[in-house]
Every structure is written in C-alpha cells, then in structure tokens.
Amino acid sequence: MQVRIIGSAEHPSVLLTTAPGAVDAHEGLVEPLAAVLSAAQGLTDQVRTATFVVVCGASAAHDDAYSAACVEGVRGITQSLALEWADRTRVNVVIASTQQSAEATCEWLATQRAGFVTGSTFDVRAEQWRSL
Amino acid sequence: MAILVTGALGGIGAAIVGELRDTDRGVIAVDQRVGVESPGVRWLAGDLSTATGVTAAISELGGEPLDAAIIAHGIDASGAIETLDQALIDRSLRINGASVMWLFDALREQLGRTGGSFVAISSQAGLVGERKLSAYCAPKFAVVGWAKAMAGRCAEVPIRILCPGCTETELLLGGQRVRAEQRGVTFEEHMSELMSTIPVGCLAEPRQTAAAAVYLATAQHAPTILAATGGQVLY
Numbered sequence: 001m002q003v004r005i006i007g008s009a010e011h012p013s014v015l016l017t018t019a020p021g022a023v024d025a026h027e028g029l030v031e032p033l034a035a036v037l038s039a040a041q042g043l044t045d046q047v048r049t050a051t052f053v054v055v056c057g058a059s060a061a062h063d064d065a066y067s068a069a070c071v072e073g074v075r076g077i078t079q080s081l082a083l084e085w086a087d088r089t090r091v092n093v094v095i096a097s098t099q100q101s102a103e104a105t106c107e108w109l110a111t112q113r114a115g116f117v118t119g120s121t122f123d124v125r126a127e128q129w130r131s132l
Numbered sequence: 133m134a135i136l137v138t139g140a141l142g143g144i145g146a147a148i149v150g151e152l153r154d155t156d157r158g159v160i161a162v163d164q165r166v167g168v169e170s171p172g173v174r175w176l177a178g179d180l181s182t183a184t185g186v187t188a189a190i191s192e193l194g195g196e197p198l199d200a201a202i203i204a205h206g207i208d209a210s211g212a213i214e215t216l217d218q219a220l221i222d223r224s225l226r227i228n229g230a231s232v233m234w235l236f237d238a239l240r241e242q243l244g245r246t247g248g249s250f251v252a253i254s255s256q257a258g259l260v261g262e263r264k265l266s267a268y269c270a271p272k273f274a275v276v277g278w279a280k281a282m283a284g285r286c287a288e289v290p291i292r293i294l295c296p297g298c299t300e301t302e303l304l305l306g307g308q309r310v311r312a313e314q315r316g317v318t319f320e321e322h323m324s325e326l327m328s329t330i331p332v333g334c335l336a337e338p339r340q341t342a343a344a345a346v347y348l349a350t351a352q353h354a355p356t357i358l359a360a361t362g363g364q365v366l367y
Contacts, residue, residue: 025183025231027158029233033229034218034272036270037213037221040213065233068231079261080269081261112217119261
C-alpha cells in the first residue's frame with residue numbers, strides 16, 4: 001500500500017496503490033483509508049480540483065475483497081468531501097488498473113470543461129462491468 | 133442454537149436483542165460490558181476494536197454453532213475533515229469497518245456449519261456520501277464493497293448488509309446535536325430540517341431497523357444489500 005500526492009498545487013491527485021492479497025483488514029483497509037484521509041487533510045483551500053486515484057489490480061474486484069472494500073471506502077470519502085468542499089473544490093475518484101490509464105481522466109477533470117463534475121466515480125478498469 | 137448480536141447495548145443492537153427475544157430466539161449478546169441478565173440472553177464482554185480482541189471474544193463461544201450473526205456495533209465519527217484527529221479516524225476505520233471483516237473471519241466456520249447468515253449494519257452513509265462525514269462514510273462504504281465482493285465467493289455463509297437511514301438512537305441524536313451546534317441553529321430547527329429530507333417524514337424507530345436486521349438474518353432468501361431509509365436514500 002502506498003499513498004502519495006502527485007500533480008500540481010491547484011489540481012493534485014491523491015494516488016493510492018492498493019496491496020493485492022492483503023491478509024488482514026488492518027493492512028488492506030484501515031491503513032490505506034487512514035492514509036487517504038490524512039492526505040485529504042493536507043489539501044489546502046487553494047486546491048481547485050482534487051482527484052483520488054485508486055490503482056488496483058485488474059481483477060481486484062473479483063479476487064480480493066479487501067481491495068474492493070478499499071475502493072468503496074475511497075468512493076465514500078470522495079462523495080462526502082464533494083459535499084463538504086462544494087463551494088471551493090471539486091472532488092472525484094478514478095479507479096484504474098494502472099496509474100497511466102488514469103492520467104487522461106485526471107487531466108480532463110482539472111479543466112473547466114469538467115466544472116460541473118464533483119463527487120463522481122470514474123471506473124476506467126476494462127472489466128468494470130463484469131465487477132458489478 | 134442462538135443468534136449472536138454485537139453492539140447489544142447500543143440503540144439498534146438492544147432493539148435487535150428485544151426483537152429476537154420476542155420471537156423466542158436465543159441470543160448471545162456482545163458488547164464492551166455485559167448487560168442486564170434476562171431469559172434467553174447470554175452476555176459476552178469483549179473489545180471488538182482490534183483483531184486480537186475479536187479473536188478473544190469469539191473464542192469464548194468455544195465453536196458453538198450459531199443460527200446467524202448480526203453485527204450492530206459502531207461509533208460516530210462526524211465532523212469536518214480538518215477537525216478530525218488521527219485517533220478518531222483510526223477508531224472509526226477499525227470499529228465501523230475492519231471489525232466486520234475480523235468478525236466474519238472468526239465466525240465463518242461456526243456459521244458455515246449451520247448455513248447461518250452474517251448480517252452487518254452499515255448505513256445509508258455507506259451508499260451515498262454525506263457532508264462532514266468522511267471518516268464515517270469510508271468504512272461504511274467499505275463494508276458494502278466488501279460484501280458485494282464476497283457475495284459470490286462464500287456460498288456457505290450468506291452475507292447481508294443492512295443500510296439503515298436515520299434511526300432514533302442516541303448515536304444519531306448525539307451526532308445531530310453536534311451538527312446543530314456547528315451550524316449555529318437550535319437542535320429542534322436542525323431536526324425539523326433533517327426530517328424534511330426524509331420522504332416518509334419521520335425517523336425510524338429502533339425496533340423498525342431491528343426488524344429489518346432480523347429479517348436479513350432469518351430469511352432463507354434475502355438481498356445482499358437492503359436500504360431501509362424511509363426513502364431518503366434509494367437503492
């Protein structure tokens with residue numbers, strides 16, 4: 001599990017890479033979600049768009065219940081903060097198999113063309129429909 | 133056999149114990165301390181905030197078969213994100229989220245022997261985000277996601293999640309008092325506004341939420357996710 005902030009000061013992304021095959025809910029859930037919340041606390045009110053990017057293995061939703069739980073947890077954080085920060089910062093979440101596959105979505109979210117988009121989930125994993 | 137209920141001294145948990153007693157089902161009631169002895173109810177004190185605490189508490193059952201387990205404990209974690217301290221965040225993630233999974237791991241074999249259901253109480257805040265509730269939404273969403281991922285992978289133990297709406301418990305009322313203070317309005321004004329957002333026009337009585345939990349625990353065929361929210365959150 002790794003959480004780091006990338007991108008610009010006004011348009012940062014909080015990047016979480018889940019730990020596939022976590023053996024315990026503390027490692028697979030508590031640690032990553034605590035790190036994401038801590039990262040969110042560090043975002044200033046100068047931030048215009050914050051994007052949470054969850055990178056999890058392509059088959060995480062099928063094989064790893066902790067990864068699936070973690071993804072949903074970040075969705076919960078995103079939705080709550082989208083309401084809390086509605087007057088200053090747009091907040092969205094991108095779920096991707098790789099960091100590279102999330103980049104185009106993050107770039108679009110940072111533009112004014114996405115000015116009405118907040119609290120949304122962008123699941124760009126190829127197999128997203130099979131996981132529903 | 134009996135049905136295990138955690139958070140048995142809490143508002144919803146106590147109502148579940150009452151609902152089960154009314155239907156003459158045996159109950160193993162779990163909380164941080166034991167409650168008042170009553171017929172058909174056996175108390176077990178335990179700390180469910182850590183994996184070792186869960187293991188210790190469940191080991192006291194000695195592998196006794198169970199009809200079902202209803203996981204009804206939880207804590208409030210409301211507040212704007214910048215006001216939340218790390219200790220509260222950690223407690224909420226462990227108690228509202230991870231402990232559900234620890235309990236499932238600890239009870240899976242006992243429930244599997246009887247085909248008993250594992251029912252966890254999430255929240256409508258586990259389906260749709262709520263303002264100034266990020267440290268609560270995170271584990272409640274996670275429990276829903278975990279259940280969906282597990283649904284097709286654990287045929288021997290049906291996993292079911294209840295997402296209740298605003299239930300008239302001290303947990304809810306305490307949180308709303310804090311929110312009213314933060315907003316600078318009276319509690320009555322705040323509750324009136326809250327009520328206007330609930331289509332059925334009232335809070336759930338604890339026994340109504342308890343009845344939904346017992347239905348999920350005892351029905352042979354039931355949904356994995358049930359939203360009992362008075363229409364406030366549709367699922």
